[in-house]
Amino acid sequence: MTIYRYGRSSSARLAEVHTDLQKLFREVLISSPWDIGILSGFRTKEEQNAIYHRGASQRDGVILKSKHQERLAVDFGVYVKGKYINGDTPGEELVYYAVIGHILATAKRMNIPVRSGSDWDRDGDFSDNGFKDLGHIEYVL
Numbered sequence: 001m002t003i004y005r006y007g008r009s010s011s012a013r014l015a016e017v018h019t020d021l022q023k024l025f026r027e028v029l030i031s032s033p034w035d036i037g038i039l040s041g042f043r044t045k046e047e048q049n050a051i052y053h054r055g056a057s058q059r060d061g062v063i064l065k066s067k068h069q070e071r072l073a074v075d076f077g078v079y080v081k082g083k084y085i086n087g088d089t090p091g092e093e094l095v096y097y098a099v100i101g102h103i104l105a106t107a108k109r110m111n112i113p114v115r116s117g118s119d120w121d122r123d124g125d126f127s128d129n130g131f132k133d134l135g136h137i138e139y140v141l
């Protein structure tokens, strides 16, 4: 069975977020059935604003701040058979939900409170979610 490891970029991004998120994502990868990478961790106001203007976030980083600006969020990506998938097709989305389940279960076991961009209100119902951000996990203070 393959044991996955974070590459240099993923490790550097992870090192910039809250220590509980670092612990969580290290533990997640050790037991993960899928290879994952860390696409984003800490963001400056300017970086968040650029993402907002691309339409990839609802938070402009100025009036509405992102948890990424507080080092309280991580965006992960999934690799299947060595190829990055972004979750945009129905088949890829299924893989993301499986990985999200693994992350949420690991967080629960470690007693680290997190929220997924697939279930903002944390009611366990993916179907009532508004802005879908499958790769986003944030720390809930």
Ligand SMILES: [Zn+2]
Pocket (backbone or CB within 6 Å): 040, 068, 073, 074, 075, 133, 135, 136, 137
């Ligand atoms: Zn995010």
